[in-house]
Amino acid sequence: MVSGVTLPLQGDTVLLPERIGELTGLDQFGVGGELLATFLAAFIVGNIMLAMTGVAGPWAKRKITAAFTDRIAVNRLGPAGLLIIVADSVRLLSKELIIPEDADRPAYDLAPLVIASSALLGFAVIPMGSGIHLADPEVGLAFVFAVAGIASIGLVMAGYASANKYSMLGGLRAVAQNVAYEIPLVVTGMSVVIFAGSLQMSTIVDAQAQTLVSLGGLDIPAWYALVNPFAFVLFLVANFAEVGRNPFDTPEAPTEIVAGYQTEYSSVYFVLIYLGEFIHIFLGGAIIATIFLGGPAGPGPAELGIVWFIIKIWGVFFLTQWLRSAVPRVRIDQLIEIGWKGLLVLSFANLVITAVIVGLIA
Amino acid sequence: MSTGLEKRTTQVEVTEDDLEALLGDRVLGRDDHLNAPGFVIRPDDVQDVLADLRDEAGFDHLSCLTAQQYPDRYESIYHLKKYADPTQEVSVVVPTSTDDPVSQSAEPVFRTADWHEREAFDLVGIDYEGHPDPRRILLPETWQGHPLSDGYDQEKPQIVTLSEHANPIQPDHHDEESDTMFLNIGPHHPATHGVLHVKTVLDGETVVDIDPDIGYLHRCEEQMCQQGTYRHQIMPYPDRWDYVSAGLLNEWAYARAAEDLADIEVPEYAQIIRTMGAELCRIASHMLALGTFALDVYGDFTAVFQYAFRDREVVQDILEDLTGQRLMFNYFRLGGVAWDLPEPRDEFIAKTRDFLDELPAKVDEYNDMITSNEIFQIRCHNTGVLEPEEVKDYGCTGPVARGSGVDYDLRRDDPYGYYENLEWDVVTEDGCDNYARVLVRMQEVEESAKIIEQCLDLLEDWPEDDREVQANVPRTLKPDADTEVYRAVEGAKGELGIYIRSDGTDKPGRFKIRSPCFHNLSALEVMSEGEYIPDLVASLGSLDIVLGEVDR
Numbered sequence: 059m060v061s062g063v064t065l066p067l068q069g070d071t072v073l074l075p076e077r078i079g080e081l082t083g084l085d086q087f088g089v090g091g092e093l094l095a096t097f098l099a100a101f102i103v104g105n106i107m108l109a110m111t112g113v114a115g116p117w118a119k120r121k122i123t124a125a126f127t128d129r130i131a132v133n134r135l136g137p138a139g140l141l142i143i144v145a146d147s148v149r150l151l152s153k154e155l156i157i158p159e160d161a162d163r164p165a166y167d168l169a170p171l172v173i174a175s176s177a178l179l180g181f182a183v184i185p186m187g188s189g190i191h192l193a194d195p196e197v198g199l200a201f202v203f204a205v206a207g208i209a210s211i212g213l214v215m216a217g218y219a220s221a222n223k224y225s226m227l228g229g230l231r232a233v234a235q236n237v238a239y240e241i242p243l244v245v246t247g248m249s250v251v252i253f254a255g256s257l258q259m260s261t262i263v264d265a266q267a268q269t270l271v272s273l274g275g276l277d278i279p280a281w282y283a284l285v286n287p288f289a290f291v292l293f294l295v296a297n298f299a300e301v302g303r304n305p306f307d308t309p310e311a312p313t314e315i316v317a318g319y320q321t322e323y324s325s326v327y328f329v330l331i332y333l334g335e336f337i338h339i340f341l342g343g344a345i346i347a348t349i350f351l352g353g354p355a356g357p358g359p360a361e362l363g364i365v366w367f368i369i370k371i372w373g374v375f376f377l378t379q380w381l382r383s384a385v386p387r388v389r390i391d392q393l394i395e396i397g398w399k400g401l402l403v404l405s406f407a408n409l410v411i412t413a414v415i416v417g418l419i420a
Numbered sequence: 421m422s423t424g425l426e427k428r429t430t431q432v433e434v435t436e437d438d439l440e441a442l443l444g445d446r447v448l449g450r451d452d453h454l455n456a457p458g459f460v461i462r463p464d465d466v467q468d469v470l471a472d473l474r475d476e477a478g479f480d481h482l483s484c485l486t487a488q489q490y491p492d493r494y495e496s497i498y499h500l501k502k503y504a505d506p507t508q509e510v511s512v513v514v515p516t517s518t519d520d521p522v523s524q525s526a527e528p529v530f531r532t533a534d535w536h537e538r539e540a541f542d543l544v545g546i547d548y549e550g551h552p553d554p555r556r557i558l559l560p561e562t563w564q565g566h567p568l569s570d571g572y573d574q575e576k577p578q579i580v581t582l583s584e585h586a587n588p589i590q591p592d593h594h595d596e597e598s599d600t601m602f603l604n605i606g607p608h609h610p611a612t613h614g615v616l617h618v619k620t621v622l623d624g625e626t627v628v629d630i631d632p633d634i635g636y637l638h639r640c641e642e643q644m645c646q647q648g649t650y651r652h653q654i655m656p657y658p659d660r661w662d663y664v665s666a667g668l669l670n671e672w673a674y675a676r677a678a679e680d681l682a683d684i685e686v687p688e689y690a691q692i693i694r695t696m697g698a699e700l701c702r703i704a705s706h707m708l709a710l711g712t713f714a715l716d717v718y719g720d721f722t723a724v725f726q727y728a729f730r731d732r733e734v735v736q737d738i739l740e741d742l743t744g745q746r747l748m749f750n751y752f753r754l755g756g757v758a759w760d761l762p763e764p765r766d767e768f769i770a771k772t773r774d775f776l777d778e779l780p781a782k783v784d785e786y787n788d789m790i791t792s793n794e795i796f797q798i799r800c801h802n803t804g805v806l807e808p809e810e811v812k813d814y815g816c817t818g819p820v821a822r823g824s825g826v827d828y829d830l831r832r833d834d835p836y837g838y839y840e841n842l843e844w845d846v847v848t849e850d851g852c853d854n855y856a857r858v859l860v861r862m863q864e865v866e867e868s869a870k871i872i873e874q875c876l877d878l879l880e881d882w883p884e885d886d887r888e889v890q891a892n893v894p895r896t897l898k899p900d901a902d903t904e905v906y907r908a909v910e911g912a913k914g915e916l917g918i919y920i921r922s923d924g925t926d927k928p929g930r931f932k933i934r935s936p937c938f939h940n941l942s943a944l945e946v947m948s949e950g951e952y953i954p955d956l957v958a959s960l961g962s963l964d965i966v967l968g969e970v971d972r
Contacts, residue, residue, distance in 0.1 A: 126722075126723050127721075127722065127723045127725075127726035127727070128723075128726055128727065128730055129726060223601060223603050224603075227625070227953075304718075304719065304720070305795055307719060308954075311719055311954070312610050312719055312720065313610050313611040313715060313716050313719050313957055314611065314719075314953050314954050314957050315953065316609060316610060382720060382722065383720075383722050383723045384722065384723055384789070385718070385793070385795060386714075386717045386718045386719070386793060386795045386796045386799055387717070387718060387719040387795075387799075387954075388795055388798070388799065389798075389799060389952055389954045389955070390625055390952065390954065391625070391952060392798060392799075
C-alpha cells in the first residue's frame with residue numbers, strides 16, 4: 059500500500075457484497091447468507107453492464123456513427139429513438155436460430171456463452187465507485203487480464219465449430235491477433251503496477267488520487283495517463299486490438315471474410331456474441347479507466363463515483379466508434395507486424411524505462 | 421498530365437496499303453467497316469496475323485471481338501486499335517463454315533481474347549482451337565445450344581444443374597507441407613459489388629488462384645437491342661448496362677455508333693448538353709467508386725462512404741432536373757437529346773454552379789480522409805499492381821489503364837461530342853496500384869467539373885433562337901444492308917464500344933457491346949494472385965466494376 063494516502067472515494071475494505079449483507083441482514087446467516095449477498099451484488103453489477111450494453115448496441119452506436127457520417131439514425135420510436143432498444147430486443151430474440159448441419163455441437167453452443175461471460179467476469183474486481191466493487195483480490199489486475207483472455211478460446215471455438223471456411227479464417231485471425239496484442243497489453247499494464255506497487259485494483263486507484271501538480275489552486279491528480287502518457291497510448295492501441303475494434307477489426311472484417319467467426323451465428327447466439335463484444339469494449343474501457351484515469355475519481359462528492367466511472371467507460375466506447383467511422387482497417391499481416399515488431403518492443407521499452415525511473419526516485 | 425487538346429501521337433499512320441503489304445497473301449479479301457478497313461483471313465492464320473499487326477504495325481489494343489452467324493457462315497471480327505492513337509483501327513474478319521465453325525484462338529497473342537472467345541463460343545457457338553479454357557462464360561455450364569446462333573429455340577425451357585465446385589489446383593498442393601483451401605467468394609458476399617462469384621484458392625491467407633465466375637446478371641442485353649428499332653427502342657437499354665449512374669455515358673455509346681451508321685449530324689448545342697450530362701454522370705459514377713472502394717478498405721459503411729453518397733446525391737438531383745430521371749435517364753436521342761435544359765434555365769444553371777463551387781472543398785475533405793491517411797496508404801500502395809504491359813494485354817481502359825500510366829482517353833484521342841473544344845486534362849498516374857487508381861478517379865472528378873463549368877458558360881450565352889436540341893431524323897431508320905460499324909466512347913469505367921451490323925431493316929442485325937468492366941475484371945487474376953485476401957477485395961473494388969455491364 060502506498061502510505062499516507064487518504065482514501066476519499068473508497069471505503070477501505072467495504073465491498074458491495076458486504077454492504078448488501080449488512081443492509082439486508084443476510085450477513086447473520088453465515089456462509090450461505092454471504093453467498094446470497096454476493097450473488098445479489100453480482101446481479102446488480104451484471105445488470106449495470108447489460109443495461110449499458112443495451113443502450114450502446116441498438117441505440118448509441120447508431121447515433122454516434124450517424125453523427126460522424128452526416129445522418130440522423132433511429133428517431134421514430136420514443137424520444138430520440140430510444141425505444142428502438144425494445145424493438146430491437148424483440149426483433150433479435152424472435153429470429154429463427156439456424157444451426158449449420160456440420161456444426162460441432164457442444165463447442166458451437168458454448169462459444170457465445172464463453173465470449174459473453176468471460177468479459178462479464180472481469181468486472182468482478184473493478185472498483186466502480188460509489189461502493190460498487192465486488193471483490194478486491196491482491197492479484198486484481200492479473201485476474202482481469204486472465205478472464206478477458208478466455209474470450210479468445212470462445213472465438214476459436216466459434217470459428218472452428220461453425221464448419222464454415224469464413225468462420226475458420228476469422229477464428230484463426232482472432233487467435234493470431236490476441237496472441238500478438240495480449241503481451242503488449244499486459245506488459246504495459248505492468249508499468250502501472252510498478253508505479254502503484256500492487257496488483258490490487260483498489261490500491262492502483264488510490265495511488266492515483268495523489269496530486270501530480272497544482273496549477274493555480276487546481277489540483278491535477280496523478281492519474282497514470284498523465285504521469286505516463288506514452289504507456290496510456292500504448293495501452294489504448296493494444297486494447298483496441300484486443301477487443302477487435304477498428305482499425306484492428308480483422309477477425310470480423312465484413313468486406314473480406316463476411317463476419318469472421320460469427321458468420322454462422324443467428325438469433326440468440328448472435329445476440330450473445332454481439333453482447334460479448336460490447337461488454338469487452340466496456341471492460342477494456344473499465345480497465346483503462348481504472349489503471350490510467352483514476353477509476354471513479356472526479357469532482358464532487360464520492361457518491362458520484364459511479365457516474366464518473368461510467369462517463370470514462372463511455373469515453374473509451376465513443377473513441378472506438380470514432381475510429382470505426384474514420385480509420386481504415388489494417389491488413390492481417392500488417393496487424394501482426396504492428397503487434398510483434400512495434401507494440402511489443404515499445405511496451406517492453408516502456409516497462410524498463412518506467413522501472414528505472416521509479417527505482418531512481420525511490 | 422498532358423493538355424487535353426494535344427494529340428500525342430508519335431506513331432506514323434499506317435495506311436491500308438501498308439497493312440495489305442504486311443499481311444500479304446494471308447488476306448483473302450476485304451470487308452471494310454465504316455470505322456476501319458477489314459481484312460478477311462483464314463481461320464488458321466489468326467495468331468499469325470494478329471501478332472504481325474501488333475508487333476509490326478503497332479495495333480496493341482484488341483478492343484473487342486464480335487462473333488455472329490450469317491446464313492452461310494460464322495464470322496469472328498477482331499476489332500484492333502492502338503493505345504497510342506485509337507483513331508487508327510483495323511478489323512480482322514475470320515469466317516468459318518457453318519458445319520464446323522472452328523477458328524484459331526487469339527489468346528496467345530492477346531490475353532483478353534480468352535474471355536471474349538469464351539463468350540463467342542457461349543452465345544454464338546464458334547469453337548476456338550487452342551483456347552486454354554474453352555468453357556461457357558455467361559450461361560451455366562450445362563446450358564444447351566447457343567442463344568445468338570440461328571435456329572436456336574428461345575421457347576424451349578431449360579433446367580440447368582451445376583456441378584460441385586472443385587479446387588482446381590488441389591492435386592498440385594495436396595502434399596504434407598502445403599495445403600490449399602477452396603473458397604467461394606460470392607455470389608453473395610459483402611465485397612463483390614453485385615452478383616459476382618470468385619472461385620478462390622487460398623494458401624493460408626494468400627490467394628493462389630482465382631477464377632471469376634460471371635453471368636449471374638446476364639440479361640440478354642445484346643439480343644434485346646437486336647429486337648428493338650434504332651430510332652427509339654434501343655436507347656433505354658444502355659442505361660441498364662452500367663446502372664449505377666453512368667447512364668448518359670452509356671447512351672452516348674449507342675448514340676455515337678448509330679449516328680455514324682445512319683449518318684446523322686448532331687447540332688452543336690445538343691453536343692454541349694450531352695457533354696455536360698455525360699460529365700455529371702462521370703462525377704456521380706466516380707463518387708460511387710470512391711465510396712465503395714473506401715467501404716472495401718475501411719471495412720464498414722463509414723464516413724467516407726456516406727460523404728461520397730451525400731455528394732453524389734447532389735449530382736443525382738441535377739441530373740433529375742435535366743432528364744426527369746435519377747438513374748435510367750433515357751435522355752439521349754439519335755441526333756441530339758430529348759429536350760433542352762429545364763426551365764427556369766437560370767435556376768438550373770445556378771444550381772449546377774453551386775455544386776461546382778462546393779466541389780473543391782469536398783475534394784479536399786476526401787484527400788484529408790482518404791489519400792493522406794497513413795493506414796489507407798499502407799493498405800493501397802503496391803497492392804493490386806497492374807503493369808502497363810498487362811493493361812494492354814488484357815485490354816483494360818479507363819481509370820484502370822490511366823492508373824497504370826497508360827495515357828489513353830477516348831474523349832481526347834478519338835474526339836466526339838464537344839470535348840475537343842474545351843480546356844481539360846487527361847489524368848494519369850504511374851503507380852500501377854490501387855492507390856494510383858483512387859488518385860486518378862479523384863482528379864478526374866475535378867477535370868469533369870472543369871468541363872461542366874465550360875459547358876455551362878456556353879449554354880448560358882447560347883442565342884435563344886439557335887437552341888436546336890435534335891437534328892431532323894427520319895421516323896424510321898433503315899441503314900443500308902450489311903453496313904458495319906464499331907464505335908466507342910469513354911465511359912466512366914473505360915472504353916464502352918458498340919458494334920452494329922445493319923441488315924436493311926429498322927432493327928440491327930447484330931448488336932455487340934464491348935464492356936470496359938468485362939476487360940477490367942478479367943485482369944483481376946494478375947492483380948491479386950500471390951496477395952492477401954484483403955488485397956483481393958481492395959483490388960476488386962479499385963477496378964470499379966458493375967456486374968450489369970460485365971454480364972450485359
